Amino acid sequence: MKMRTLGCMTLVLLTMLFTFPAASTLAAESPIVLGCPLSTAFLYGWDAERGFILAVEEINAAGGVNVGGKKRPFKVETIDTRDLEPGVPVSEALLAVEKLILDKKADFILGGPVRSEAALAAMPLLSKHKKVSILTTGSLSPKYHAMVAENYDKFKYCFRIHGEAKNLVGEMMANFSSLKEKYGFNNLFIIAQDVSHARGAAEIIKDVAGKNGWNVTGLEIFPTGATDFSMALLKAKDTKTEIINIWMDMPESAILLKQWYDMKVPALPFGSTLAAAEQPGFWKATDGKGEYTLCNVVNAGNAPSDATEWTMKFYDAYTKRWNVEPEGLGASSSYMAAYVLKDAIERAGTIDSDAVVAALEKTDLMGVYGRIRFDPKSHQVIPANDPKEGAVGSILQWQAGKRVVVFPKSIAKGEILLPPWMKK
Amino acid sequence: MDILIYGTINSVALALYALGFALVYGISRLPNFAHGALYVTSGFIAWSARNTFGLNYPLSILAAMVITALIGAAIYRFFLIRIRGMEISEIIASYAVALAILEGLRWKGFKGMTYTLPAFIPGSTSIAGISVDYQRLVVVGVGVVLVTLLWLFTHYTRIGLALRGMAQDERAALMLGIDSDVMAIVAMALGSMLAALAAVLLLPLGNIVVESGYNVLILAIAVCIVGGLGSWMGAVLAAFIIGFAQILTVVYLGSHFQMVIALLAIILTLILKPSGLFGQQKELEERV
Numbered sequence: 171m172k173m174r175t176l177g178c179m180t181l182v183l184l185t186m187l188f189t190f191p192a193a194s195t196l197a198a199e200s201p202i203v204l205g206c207p208l209s210t211a212f213l214y215g216w217d218a219e220r221g222f223i224l225a226v227e228e229i230n231a232a233g234g235v236n237v238g239g240k241k242r243p244f245k246v247e248t249i250d251t252r253d254l255e256p257g258v259p260v261s262e263a264l265l266a267v268e269k270l271i272l273d274k275k276a277d278f279i280l281g282g283p284v285r286s287e288a289a290l291a292a293m294p295l296l297s298k299h300k301k302v303s304i305l306t307t308g309s310l311s312p313k314y315h316a317m318v319a320e321n322y323d324k325f326k327y328c329f330r331i332h333g334e335a336k337n338l339v340g341e342m343m344a345n346f347s348s349l350k351e352k353y354g355f356n357n358l359f360i361i362a363q364d365v366s367h368a369r370g371a372a373e374i375i376k377d378v379a380g381k382n383g384w385n386v387t388g389l390e391i392f393p394t395g396a397t398d399f400s401m402a403l404l405k406a407k408d409t410k411t412e413i414i415n416i417w418m419d420m421p422e423s424a425i426l427l428k429q430w431y432d433m434k435v436p437a438l439p440f441g442s443t444l445a446a447a448e449q450p451g452f453w454k455a456t457d458g459k460g461e462y463t464l465c466n467v468v469n470a471g472n473a474p475s476d477a478t479e480w481t482m483k484f485y486d487a488y489t490k491r492w493n494v495e496p497e498g499l500g501a502s503s504s505y506m507a508a509y510v511l512k513d514a515i516e517r518a519g520t521i522d523s524d525a526v527v528a529a530l531e532k533t534d535l536m537g538v539y540g541r542i543r544f545d546p547k548s549h550q551v552i553p554a555n556d557p558k559e560g561a562v563g564s565i566l567q568w569q570a571g572k573r574v575v576v577f578p579k580s581i582a583k584g585e586i587l588l589p590p591w592m593k594k
Numbered sequence: 595m596d597i598l599i600y601g602t603i604n605s606v607a608l609a610l611y612a613l614g615f616a617l618v619y620g621i622s623r624l625p626n627f628a629h630g631a632l633y634v635t636s637g638f639i640a641w642s643a644r645n646t647f648g649l650n651y652p653l654s655i656l657a658a659m660v661i662t663a664l665i666g667a668a669i670y671r672f673f674l675i676r677i678r679g680m681e682i683s684e685i686i687a688s689y690a691v692a693l694a695i696l697e698g699l700r701w702k703g704f705k706g707m708t709y710t711l712p713a714f715i716p717g718s719t720s721i722a723g724i725s726v727d728y729q730r731l732v733v734v735g736v737g738v739v740l741v742t743l744l745w746l747f748t749h750y751t752r753i754g755l756a757l758r759g760m761a762q763d764e765r766a767a768l769m770l771g772i773d774s775d776v777m778a779i780v781a782m783a784l785g786s787m788l789a790a791l792a793a794v795l796l797l798p799l800g801n802i803v804v805e806s807g808y809n810v811l812i813l814a815i816a817v818c819i820v821g822g823l824g825s826w827m828g829a830v831l832a833a834f835i836i837g838f839a840q841i842l843t844v845v846y847l848g849s850h851f852q853m854v855i856a857l858l859a860i861i862l863t864l865i866l867k868p869s870g871l872f873g874q875q876k877e878l879e880e881r882v
Contacts, residue, residue, distance in 0.1 A: 211705045211804070255805055364850045390844075393853040395809045397800060398607075400600040401844040404724070421707045425800030432718040432727030446801070451708030455801060457716070 201245035205276025209254035218307040221504030238519040253285040256394040263288035284308030286366040305330040307500030310367040315550035332503040335371040355412040368417035416441040431459035441465040448498030470539035471502030605837025606737035612817035614788030616829035622778035630811030631692035636662040636790030637802035666786025709802040816856035822870030
C-alpha cells in the first residue's frame with residue numbers, strides 16, 4: 171500500500187515537473203517591449219494608452235505573440251512626452267523617445283509622439299536606432315509619410331496607422347459638398363490652432379474649398395491657449411458664413427463652441443480634430459451647448475458604428491475595461507496597432523526591425539476600422555470610404571446627447587442636422 | 595461696437611486674473627507664482643463640491659473661495675515665511691508650490707476637457723446688435739463691483755488700512771504694532787480668494803484644465819508688470835490696455851498674434867519704464 175502511495179506521489183511530482191515549465195513558458199519568455207511616447211494628460215495620449223493596454227491584455231491572455239515558434243507576451247512601457255502641452259519644447263518628446271529606446275529597451279515604438287512637430291523630429295532618431303514605429307494618435311501632418319516616401323531607406327521604420335490631414339480634408343469636402351447640394355451652403359469660415367497639422371490642413375482646405383467654388387470668408391489661426399474667440403465668430407456671422415471648419419485639439423476649443431452657441435452664430439461648427447467634442451463627456455460638460463457640433467474622430471471605432479464585425483466588439487470591450495466609451499482619435503488605432511504588429515511579427519518570425527518592416531508592408535488585416543494595409547512606399551495606412559477596401563474614418567455629430575456617426579455613408583447611423591437658428 | 599464690447603469683457607477678465615497677484619505683491623512684496631495654480635485649484639474645488647459632494651452651486655462657489663483662501667494662507671505660513679524678503683527664493687518657492695499643486699491635480703486624475711462649471715445665468719442677449727452671453731456680462735459687473743469694493747476695503751476698513759500701511763512702509767507699520775507676517779497671511783488669503791473669484795466667474799465660459807494655470811500666471815504677471823508691480827489700480831488700467839490691444843490685434847493683424855501682445859507688453863515695459871505705469875518699485879533707481 172505504502173509503495174503504491176509512494177508511486178502515485180512520484181507520478182504526480184513527475185507530472186508537475188514536466189507540465190509546470192510548459193504552463194509558465196509565456197511568463198518565462200522575455201516580453202516584447204512596446205514603448206509608447208504619449209502625452210498622457212491629454213485625450214489623444216490617454217485614450218491611445220488605454221487602447222494599447224486593452225489590446226495587449228487580450229493578446230497576452232490569448233497566449234501572446236508567436237515569435238518563430240516561441241510565445242512571447244507584449245509589455246507596454248509608457249512615457250509622458252507632454253508634447254501636447256503649450257510651451258513644452260519638442261526636445262522633451264525626443265528625450266522621452268530616446269529614454270524608451272535606451273532605458274526601457276523598447277523593441278518597438280507605438281503611439282506618438284503625438285504632436286506633428288515632435289513626431290517629425292523623432293523620425294531621424296527612430297532611424298538611428300532602427301526602431302520600427304507605428305504612429306497611432308495625434309500626428310496628422312502629411313509631411314510624415316511624405317518624408318518616408320522621399321527618403322525610404324532612411325525612414326522606412328516609420329508607419330502611420332490612422333488617417334492624415336489630406337485624408338481628413340477630403341472627408342470634410344465630401345460633407346461640405348453634400349451640405350451645399352442639400353441646403354445651398356456656399357460660405358466657409360476656417361478656424362485653426364497655431365500648430366503644424368492644423369495650420370497645414372487649414373491652408374489645404376482653404377485652397378481646395380476655393381477651387382470647389384466655396385467662398386472662404388476667413389481663416390483665423392489662434393495660438394494654443396487662446397481663451398476668447400468672439401471676434402472670429404463675429405466675423406463669421408457678419409460674412410454670412412454657413413459652415414465654420416475648426417481644426418483644434420486644445421481644451422479651449424470648448425470655449426469656442428460655447429461661445430458659438432451663446433452667440434447663436436448661424437453656421438454649422440464642423441470640426442476636424444476637435445478634441446473637446448470627441449469625448450463622450452462633451453455633452454454634459456457643455457450642458458448640451460455642443461449639440462449639432464460635428465467632429466472627425468479619424469478612425470471608425472472611436473464612435474459607435476458597424477464598420478466591421480470587430481468594431482462594436484472593440485467598442486464594448488473598451489467601454490467595459492475603462493468605464494468610458496472610446497473617447498477620440500487614438501483609441502481604435504492604438505488598439506489595432508498592437509494587433510497589426512503582432513500579425514507582422516508572427517509572419518516575420520522574428521522581432522528584427524528590417525524583417526518586421528517587410529512584414530508590415532504586406533499587412534492585410536480586417537480590423538476595427540476596416541481593411542488595414544499600408545502603402546508600401548509611404549507607410550501610410552490606405553484610406554477608403556468602404557471598410558472592405560481600406561481604413562475608414564468617422565465623422566460624428568452630437569445629436570440629443572449622443573455621438574451619431576454621419577460619415578462615411580457606408581457606416582453612417584444618421585444624417586447631419588442643422589441647429590434651429592440656422593433653419594430658414 | 596463689437597470691439598468695445600468684447601474689448602471691455604476681455605479687459606475685465608484680465609483684470610480679474612491679475613488683481614489677486616497685484617494685491618499680494620502690493621501689500622507684502624510677495625511675488626506669488628502659485629497664483630495660476632490657485633486659480634485652477636479653486637475651479638476643481640468648486641467642481642468637486644458640486645459634483646462629488648452634491649453641494650448646491652452657490653455653496654460650491656463659497657467653499658471654493660474659502661478653501662482657496664486657506665490654501666493661500668497656508669502657502670505663506672508653511673513655505674514663504676521662511677524665505678520672506680528674498681524675492682528670488684520667493685519666486686522659486688511659490689512656483690515650486692504651483693508645480694506641485696498642478697501636477698498633483700493631474701496625478702489625481704483631474705485631466706481632460708470635461709470638467710466645467712455652469713454659467714450663473716444661462717442664455718445670451720443682444721447689445722447694439724452684438725450677441726453677448728449673460729455670463730460675460732456677469733463677469734464685467736462683478737469686476738466693476740470688485741474693484742470698487744477693494745478700493746473701499748483698503749481705504750475705510752481697519753485691516754485694509756493696515757494692509758496699505760504695510761505696502762507703503764513695512765518698518766513704520768511694524769513700529770505702529772502691525773504684525774507684518776499676519777498681514778502677509780491676510781494678503782495671501784485675500785489674493786488667493788480673488789484668484790478663486792476669477793476662476794468661478796471665468797471658468798463657466800470654457801472648461802477647467804490644469805494647463806490654464808500657467809496661462810493665467812503669465813497673463814497676471816504681464817498685467818502687473820505693465821501696470822506697475824504693487825499697484826492694483828495700475829493693474830486694472832494695464833488690463834484694459836492689454837485687453838483692448840489683444841482684441842484690436844485679432845481684428846486688424848491676425849488672431850495668432852493675440853498671445854504675443856501680453857509678452858510684448860512685458861518686454862516693452864521692462865525696456866521703457868521698468869516700474870510700469872503706476873509702480874513704485876525701482877522708480878527711484880530709474881530717476882537716479
